[in-house]
Amino acid sequence: xxxxxxxxxxxxxxxxxxxxxxxxxxxxxxxxxxxxxxxxxxxxxxxxxxxxxxxxxxxxxxxxxxxxxxxxxxxxxxxxxxxxxxxxxxxxxxxxxxxxxxxxxxxxxxxxxxxxxxxxxxxxxxxxxxxxxxxxxxxxxxxxxxxxxxxxxxxxxxxxxxxxxxxxxxxxxxxxxxxxxxxxxxxxxxxxxxxxxxxxxxxxxxxxxxxxxxxxxxxxxxxxxxxxxxxxxxxxxxxxxxxxxxxxxxxxxxxxxxxxxxxxxxxxxxxxxxxxxxxxxxxxxxxxxxxxxxxxxxxxxxxxxxxxxxxxxxxxxxxxxxxxxxxxxxxxxxxxxxxxxxxxxxxxxxxxxxxxxxxxx
Numbered sequence: 001x002x003x004x005x006x007x008x009x010x011x012x013x014x015x016x017x018x019x020x021x022x023x024x025x026x027x028x029x030x031x032x033x034x035x036x037x038x039x040x041x042x043x044x045x046x047x048x049x050x051x052x053x054x055x056x057x058x059x060x061x062x063x064x065x066x067x068x069x070x071x072x073x074x075x076x077x078x079x080x081x082x083x084x085x086x087x088x089x090x091x092x093x094x095x096x097x098x099x100x101x102x103x104x105x106x107x108x109x110x111x112x113x114x115x116x117x118x119x120x121x122x123x124x125x126x127x128x129x130x131x132x133x134x135x136x137x138x139x140x141x142x143x144x145x146x147x148x149x150x151x152x153x154x155x156x157x158x159x160x161x162x163x164x165x166x167x168x169x170x171x172x173x174x175x176x177x178x179x180x181x182x183x184x185x186x187x188x189x190x191x192x193x194x195x196x197x198x199x200x201x202x203x204x205x206x207x208x209x210x211x212x213x214x215x216x217x218x219x220x221x222x223x224x225x226x227x228x229x230x231x232x233x234x235x236x237x238x239x240x241x242x243x244x245x246x247x248x249x250x251x252x253x254x255x256x257x258x259x260x261x262x263x264x265x266x267x268x269x270x271x272x273x274x275x276x277x278x279x280x281x282x283x284x285x286x287x288x289x290x291x292x293x294x295x296x297x298x299x300x301x302x303x304x305x306x307x308x309x310x311x312x313x314x315x316x317x318x319x320x321x322x323x324x325x326x327x328x329x330x331x332x333x334x335x336x337x338x339x340x341x342x343x344x345x346x347x348x349x350x351x352x353x354x355x356x357x358x359x360x361x
Contacts, residue, residue, distance in 0.1 A: 006037045006218050010046040011070070012227060016053040020060035027064055041198070041217065043068055045107075050092050055099035062103035069100045070109040070140075075116055076127040083117040083161055085153075090130050097134050107137040107197065114171035115144035117161035121170050128178045138199065139184060139192040140214070141175045143168065176333055187215055188280055188335055208281040215281070236265040268344065271296070276339045283327040283335065308341040 045068035148154040184192040202208040223233040239262030251258035287298040317331030
């Protein structure tokens with residue numbers, strides 16, 4: 001008996017720095033060691049930087065087997081692009097999107113970022129309109145997190161140019177309003193998809209799942225991470241590879257598993273992961289379902305978490321029903337805040353502190 005691999009993703013930077021032939025060699029090496037599914041719903045995806053891939057190369061990528069592409073955009077505003085040292089024209093991006101569709105890729109995703117230096121609601125609104133011209137199958141609108149102490153390239157950015165919290169909120173609100181108005185279904189955690197996209201369908205039929213790669217339709221699959229800093233989730237365990245290339249290469253050269261750290265999930269971890277998964281994917285926690293599968297009394301077990309949700313209920317973000325915890329329409333766009341109430345590792349234990357909006361926007 002063997003397991004079929006249904007999803008392969010090249011990400012964590014810009015994989016198209018490699019030539020198509022180099023990427024083909026990597027895919028061939030993986031296919032020689034893993035059994036890949038031939039089903040129509042398999043995903044072989046790659047993150048592309050339109051600045052470093054030409055439309056004529058997309059055909060070569062499709063021939064390798066890639067059927068999904070994710071393109072980084074961030075913002076089309078020239079002033080913002082200059083501030084973040086990423087000059088990328090709309091035309092450059094459009095040409096790559098059109099090439100992906102021409103060569104039969106099933107899905108194209110675009111990534112935007114709000115909260116970047118010099119961003120304004122007016123400027124970001126123009127970016128949204130340009131993005132809608134391209135009509136991607138999926139969209140991610142991430143909030144920028146300024147942590148120069150962890151990410152060296154961010155030290156080049158001027159922190160004084162970052163938008164104030166009220167502007168960040170306005171940027172997020174504008175994104176939500178415009179994308180939903182244009183017919184996109186909100187999936188959760190900054191993600192949107194067209195109604196006929198597999199993610200949108202999975203959310204409607206209750207099979208949507210979330211892992212380190214984001215939302216997926218392959219709920220029961222283990223996640224195996226290769227490369228620097230990648231994370232694996234196999235059974236009840238997580239592990240992460242070293243963060244630096246010398247450490248990673250050293251482990252490979254020494255014939256050691258390149259694992260830097262990891263943890264085995266206990267019963268409480270698995271229970272909370274299940275609860276957070278339901279909230280993140282469906283915006284709803286069915287108390288009876290959780291209680292039945294984990295053999296607990298939900299209200300007793302999560303008394304501290306429910307108390308922590310009460311101020312958020314008063315803010316109109318969540319409904320605390322007798323049989324369910326349900327994110328409101330407003331709360332579904334702030335699912336991180338609700339999920340934090342069930343996280344046992346924040347503040348040392350669940351219920352230690354009510355999350356603030358600033359931690360999630």
